[in-house]
Amino acid sequence: ITTLETHLRIIKALPPYAAMNFIRKAVGYEEYLQEYAAYRKMKPEDWDRVFMIYKQGIDSGKATFTTEYPTWDEWDSGHNKPCRYVAVCDNEIVGIVAVSPTSGRSPYRGVVEVTIYVDENHWNKGIGTLLLKKLIQDAPDNGFWCLYSSILSSNENSINLHKKCG
Numbered sequence: 001i002t003t004l005e006t007h008l009r010i011i012k013a014l015p016p017y018a019a020m021n022f023i024r025k026a027v028g029y030e031e032y033l034q035e036y037a038a039y040r041k042m043k044p045e046d047w048d049r050v051f052m053i054y055k056q057g058i059d060s061g062k063a064t065f066t067t068e069y070p071t072w073d074e075w076d077s078g079h080n081k082p083c084r085y086v087a088v089c090d091n092e093i094v095g096i097v098a099v100s101p102t103s104g105r106s107p108y109r110g111v112v113e114v115t116i117y118v119d120e121n122h123w124n125k126g127i128g129t130l131l132l133k134k135l136i137q138d139a140p141d142n143g144f145w146c147l148y149s150s151i152l153s154s155n156e157n158s159i160n161l162h163k164k165c166g
Contacts, residue, residue: 037087037088037089037094037095037125037126037127037130038087038088038089039085039086039087039088039130039131039134040085040086040088041084041085041086042084042085042086042096042098044072044076046086046093047072047075049086049092049093050075050086050093050096051069051072051075052119053093053094053095053096053117053118053119054069054070054075054096054117055069056117056119056120057117060120062152062154062155063117063152063155063158065150078100079098079099079100079115080098080099080100080101080112080142080144082099082138082142082143082144083097083098083099083112083135083138083139083142083144084096084097084098085097085098085131085134085135087118087122087127087130087131089122089127093119094118094119094121094122094127095116095117095118095119095122095127095128095130095131096115096116096117096131097114097115097116097131097132097134097135098114098115099112099113099114099115099135099139099144099147100112100113100115101113102148109143110143110144110145110146111144111145111146111148112139112144112146112147112148113148113149113150114132114135114147114148114149116128116131116132116135116149116158116161118131118157123157124157128157128158128161129161129164129165132161132162132165133165135147136165136166149162
């Protein structure tokens with residue numbers, strides 16, 4: 001029996017989450033992410049899918065203080081144009097990251113609040129890590145020197161993601 005055959009037998013016997021962790025460790029986390037999902041800049045025509053993901057967060061009561069659903073124009077005007085990315089898996093948007101200003105005062109123009117949402121069907125698959133790392137990488141080149149997040153204590157996924165990414 002080859003190593004690949006052994007790995008396939010193990011994966012088939014595991015629950016999906018455990019199988020995914022096994023694959024990540026076997027092939028390497030970065031390689032796994034590159035195979036599973038990619039990121040790209042968000043476009044206005046992505047709004048319908050982004051809205052559905054954002055709506056999941058609002059409805060959960062754990063992801064935001066917001067209780068009303070924004071229109072595209074409201075969301076667009078509240079978030080900085082640079083550093084808007086979506087994660088795509090199998091041609092479907094499964095996550096989003098963007099930033100919004102924390103103050104209108106000039107000294108704080110580089111201090112932004114992070115907005116990150118992942119479709120609940122894709123939690124714990126590295127999507128948040130992919131997006132947050134991309135944001136951290138690109139923020140300084142776009143004039144952002146401080147990334148800030150307000151996270152509800154009940155949102156353990158977000159807390160763990162932010163701890164993981166620093």
